[in-house]
Amino acid sequence: MKRHIVLVMATRIMVPFILIFSLYVLAHGEISPGGGFQGGVIFAAGWILYAMVLGKEEFYKRISRKMLLAFTAIGVMIYTLVGYVSMFNGGTYLEYAKLPGLDMKTGNSIGLLLIEIGVFITVFSVMLLLFFEVGKKDD
Secondary structure (H helix, E strand, O other): OOOOHHHHHHHHHHHHHHHHHHHHHHHOOOOOOOOHHHHHHHHHHHHHHHHHHHOHHHHHHHOOHHHHHHHHHHHHHHHHHHHHHHHHOOOOOOOHHHOOOOOHHHHHHHHHHHHHHHHHHHHHHHHHHHHHHHOHHHO
8 A cells, every 4th residue: 555645744743733632631621521531532533543544553563452452451440449449448439539648629630530541541442442453354
């Protein structure tokens, strides 16, 4: 497959901005529309664009399938650990105010951000795994 130089250069310029925008959506999910799910989908879309233009081989040089599986587990683990830590400190599951060493307002902010990070990691890795599993017959 011959690559078009304009498409390749445009992708190489755009993808970093797409990835940074996804982190912006993640960070502002607590106070505006967005969050972990939306940020994770945007992050995955940036990598999918990269893979579609530059090829799967180029993508797998950056991120392996094993790494994506590990990211999926890490994201779920972050989400679960925040819930268990609040439970072990006398609260209910995901009661952020019970996170250790934090007052109610700070605990709610940090707890929600940690949950959103866990969702972000899980969503982007699952979206990339799905993309490559669906297109597996091309390998």
